[in-house]
Structure formats: C-alpha cells, structure tokens
Amino acid sequence: MDFYVARANERKRQDFLNSIRLGKLENYVKEIKYINKETDYCMDVDCHFATRNFFVPNLKSTINVYPLAFDNNFTENETDFLSVLIDHECFHAREYYQKPKITIPSKKLTKVETAIFHLDLELRAYHNQIRMIKTGRDVSETFLDNLESRLRKKERLKSFLGQEGVEILTA
Ligand SMILES: [Zn+2]
DSSP states (O other): OOHHHHHHOGGGHHHHHHHOOOGGGGGTEEEEEEOOOOOSSSEEEEOOBSSSSOBOTTOOEEEEEOGGGGOTTTOSSHHHHHIIIIIIIHHHHHHHHTGGGSOOOSSOOOHHHHHHHHHHHHHHHHHHHHHHHHTTOOOOHHHHHHHHHHHHHHHHHHHHHOSTTHHHHOO
16 A cells, blocks of 8 residues: 555545554554544554553553645655654654653652653654664655754753753653
8 A cells, every 4th residue: 555545545544554564563552543633743642641641551552643644744755654653653652551661750740840741752752753764764854854843842842841850750
C-alpha cells in the first residue's frame, strides 16, 4: 500500500496504516487508527495516565492519525510520515509502556512541574526523531526545518518555565 495513494484517497488511509510494519515496536502499540477529524496536530497517542503525571505501565497504546498527517505542508513524503509515526509516536508508546524508565515524581507536582514533565516527554520524542534522522531516516528539508523549529520552541518554553523540579522529572 502506497503512501501517495493514501494521501490522495481518504478511504485508503486505514489500509495504508494497517500495512505499516512496526517490528519490535509492535510490543507497545495496540493499533494505529485513522480519525477523520480536523486537528492542529497530525498524530497523537492515547496514553494511560492514572493522573496527570502517572502512567499505568505495561499497556499498549493506540496511535491516532489525523488528516493533517497526510497534508503536503506537513509531510512531503512517506519518510516524513514514518518519522512522526515511528520515531515520535511509537517512541511515546514505548515510554508509556515502560513506565519504570520514566522517573515518577514522588510528590504531587505543581502546575509548572507538570508542564515541564510533559515538555520533557515531548523533547525526548523530538530528540529521538533527530537521532533517527542522523542515522539515516532521510526526511525532506522542509520537514527537518519544521521539526527543528518545534524543538527549539519547546526548549525555549522549558527554560522559560524554569528549572525548578526538573531533576526529578527528567529520565
Ligand atoms: Zn509527542
């Protein structure tokens, strides 16, 4: 099943998603679901927060894929698409599954600490994308530019929020 067929024909998108092989990452992903809904983001993960900061471990995640994921302004080609799906969203799914690898705060977090906790989750996923690009995921230049600017924005936000509590939140 071809990415460009799925891009052109909405009804082929679930078939395309079903045809993607995740390899070992299948251990962390229950399903990849196409959802025809307008969003500001292209994919997300249903994760298993017991509270805002605590994950329920050893549960497989569902990855939701939205129309924006097939938008030419966001993904120019299949490699861009796979960078988001595999190197970012599956990375989240793996972290959520392997909760013990994420340092779980032992006290109730403030709003700022919670925000930093979530920013760190995002930053780790972005850094994984960059790592995979450096080792051969050959994404388009536009995609890489967008990725770097989103990463910088998150990093600025994190330093704006301050360093308080960071050491207990960083894996
Ligand atoms: Zn993310």
